[in-house]
Amino acid sequence: MNTESMEDRVEILDQDEHVGWADIKDGIWSYDLSDLDEGDHRVVGRYRGTDSTPWLFAQGASEYVEDFEGLPSERFTEFEQSWYSAIWAPQNPNNALRPKATLNGSRLGLHGKALDLVAQRVNGIVSDCIYTMTFHSLWKTVTFDCYVQTHTEASRRWIETLNDSNDILNSFTLPHTRGLQRIVLSNGERSIRALRFNLIPADEGGAALRIYVDTLEVSAR
Structure with missing residues (x-):
């Protein structure tokens, strides 16, 4: 897999702002959200222009x-x-x-x-x-x-x-x-x-x- 290609990665957005990329392996991807700031979040994964169902959650203090x-x-x-x-x-x-x-x-x-x-x-x-x-x-x-x-x-x-x-x-x-x-x-x-x-x-x-x-x-x- 060529992870340098945007075709092989999912873009992670929080409140429509880019926060990172997730590599796809065997059709599965994951992303660690523990470093997000405290407060409310709306996170989606965007692949080839299509957004996933958003995750809505509140991040507690560290x-x-x-x-x-x-x-x-x-x-x-x-x-x-x-x-x-x-x-x-x-x-x-x-x-x-x-x-x-x-x-x-x-x-x-x-x-x-x-x-x-x-x-x-x-x-x-x-x-x-x-x-x-x-x-x-x-x-x-x-x-x-x-x-x-x-x-x-x-x-x-x-x-x-x-x-x-x-x-x-x-x-x-x-x-x-x-x-x-x-x-x-x-x-x-x-x-x-x-x-x-x-x-x-x-x-x-x-x-x-x-x-x-x-x-x-x-x-x-």
């Missing part, structure tokens, strides 16, 4: 950033943004502390408000914290700042990414030393649908287990 400045001042169970929804669903909600915004994140090296997640052990009752952010689109990479409090080694804290089928893609265990760190989670494909924080305090020892999350970014790259 990334979003959550700085948590919009968090309510009181503790909450659910939180909704334009590009994700979040829910706090521990196994023992009657004894667990709901998430809240910490207003003085700067003392921890964070910026402004931050998401405050805590699990606790009170009077022998262990209350976990499970906080899930479900994105409205699929993403390749999730990055965020996380400040970890120092607690007993027996406590467990880990973060999972989930796909469309709610299967775990990867899991990252947070260390037990105090400090701020930048967490980058990616499985190499654009298929991350949700991010889940898991905090389980020790059966004995410290009374609480806490992390602060800030500047969370999802990216298609």
Whole structure:
């Protein structure tokens, strides 16, 4: 096939503007539309002067950033943004502390408000914290700042990414030393649908287990 010939290629147009060419192989052609700008699109393939049926769709942003400045001042169970929804669903909600915004994140090296997640052990009752952010689109990479409090080694804290089928893609265990760190989670494909924080305090020892999350970014790259 001579791909230099316009006879062997399909011209791709968006809103009647040329955006590229697609080679034809065995009567089939395809074109990657992921690099189109955010917004509404009307895409057609033009072959020998004839246009295909148009594809009408809205392209989402290539990334979003959550700085948590919009968090309510009181503790909450659910939180909704334009590009994700979040829910706090521990196994023992009657004894667990709901998430809240910490207003003085700067003392921890964070910026402004931050998401405050805590699990606790009170009077022998262990209350976990499970906080899930479900994105409205699929993403390749999730990055965020996380400040970890120092607690007993027996406590467990880990973060999972989930796909469309709610299967775990990867899991990252947070260390037990105090400090701020930048967490980058990616499985190499654009298929991350949700991010889940898991905090389980020790059966004995410290009374609480806490992390602060800030500047969370999802990216298609």
